[in-house]
Amino acid sequence: MPKKIAVIGGGFSGTMVIRQLIDHGFKGTIHRFIQENSETGGPAYKNNSAPLLLNVRNQNMSAFPDDPSHFVRFLELHFPEHALPNNFVLRSIYGHYLKSIWDETKDLSKKAEIQLQLVSSFQVDHEEYDAIVLATGNELPRIPTGLSTKVIASSFYQGNPWEIDFNSIQHELPIFILGNGLTMVDTVLSLRQAGFQQKIVALSTHGFNMLVHPENEVLTQQVSAPVQQDLHSLVHFFNIQRKGLSHAQFLLLVDSFRPYFSTWWQRFSLDEKKLFISKFRHVWGTIRHRIPTQIAQKINEERISGQLVVQAGKLLSFQENGQFAQIAYTSDNKVINGDFACLINCTGPETDITVMSNPVIKDLLSKQWILPDLIRQGIDIQADTHLALGNSPMKIYAIGNLCKGTLWESTAVGELRAQAKLIAKGILESK
Ligand SMILES: Cc1cc2nc3c(=O)[nH]c(=O)nc-3n(C[C@H](O)[C@H](O)[C@H](O)COP(=O)(O)OP(=O)(O)OC[C@H]3O[C@@H](n4cnc5c(N)ncnc54)[C@H](O)[C@@H]3O)c2cc1C
Structure with a gap:
């Protein structure tokens, strides 16, 4: 098992990778690199005075993939008036949830005698570590072309x-x-x-x-996954469903197939991926966000x-x-x-690592320890392990937005919590 790990990022992903490591028996040192004053929030859940709500229902926001009601139980205890599983709560409440998990994680690390240290820096001395986890999250949007x-x-x-x-x-x-x-x-x-x-x-x-989340209308018909999963057949499949179902039922159908999308995406040819990006990404994005x-x-x-x-x-x-x-x-x-x-x-986070300003990404890229994926949507990773494909002397893992090119769907809590567990498992099982 690697003994010294750097986790870079002060958001949900960094917190949950560390928590999964500790929960699954890690022994050693973890340095967590964060932006000053940002231990857990990230831009999504910081304490904001605006009344911004989560875009996902409480019942789907647990931070733990094996404990789906964890967030609802937290609400029942601390914010009982908001605890309905079907509700959308304030994002600042989710910020409290993440903080409580992080505080608990720090306590657990002490009990397990793990050296968990926070480092307020954007510069990382990579050579020190046996494994690095890139949890750098939402990069600023790309500057529009032509601006002085x-x-x-x-x-x-x-x-x-x-x-x-x-x-x-x-x-x-x-x-x-x-x-x-x-x-x-x-x-x-x-x-x-x-x-x-x-x-x-x-x-x-x-x-x-x-689009608006439908009220919890039951999807009356069970629709099985399409047999043909090339892009053309999938577009055809969703078009047929859209015509046969009510608007709300169609949206719920999309939700039910969303977990499959990464698998479909990985099987797409490069041309299909490019076609999706040029022609369908906005429609798909509108339907699912x-x-x-x-x-x-x-x-x-x-x-x-x-x-x-x-x-x-x-x-x-x-x-x-x-x-x-x-x-x-x-x-x-x-x-x-x-x-x-x-x-x-508000054009959305930059995904092309070759133009990112993040010093850690720039440094690793210049050494070719990480590489951009072919469609410039993040880091080239192995989908089943989240290991970066580059010439790195140590293991580098990526989570979240950085994995978009390989998985496409790699943003929401539902995806990140599973990735955090997978990465922790990979680290614990590696030599
Ligand atoms: C406004 C907004 C609302 C959202 N709402 C929802 C929602 O309702 N439901 C849902 O499921 N998902 C939502 N998401 C998706 C969201 O991206 C994830 O849920 C999650 O917050 C991402 O966490 P992260 O840790 O991967 O990235 P981030 O939250 O972006 O955190 C990364 C952190 O790492 C720090 N960092 C980056 N580089 C370095 C470095 N080199 N050194 C040190 N620190 C560094 C950054 O400063 C940042 O604090 C939302 C996203 C946004 C932006």
């Missing part, structure tokens, strides 16, 4: 949608959001909570509407009142003149020029 360094450095460009600098945004002009997914929804609610009343324009390539009804109602009110305008189009240019952001974009085949308070980038 002056614009990027200015407060008119808000490149971190999870840590918006509200103080630097003026209240008079409209706000421009690039992206139209869950992060856009969070951003709109956070802006309103922070007192910004002005109009918000959200631009995305397709301008799809966010859904919001709770309460949040949908707020967004609908915003849209009906005209305070939030969602448009399909492309960003053409973005400049600043010291007082406001001048943005040009297309919508309905027209070019629109507007003056905005700022642009907030």
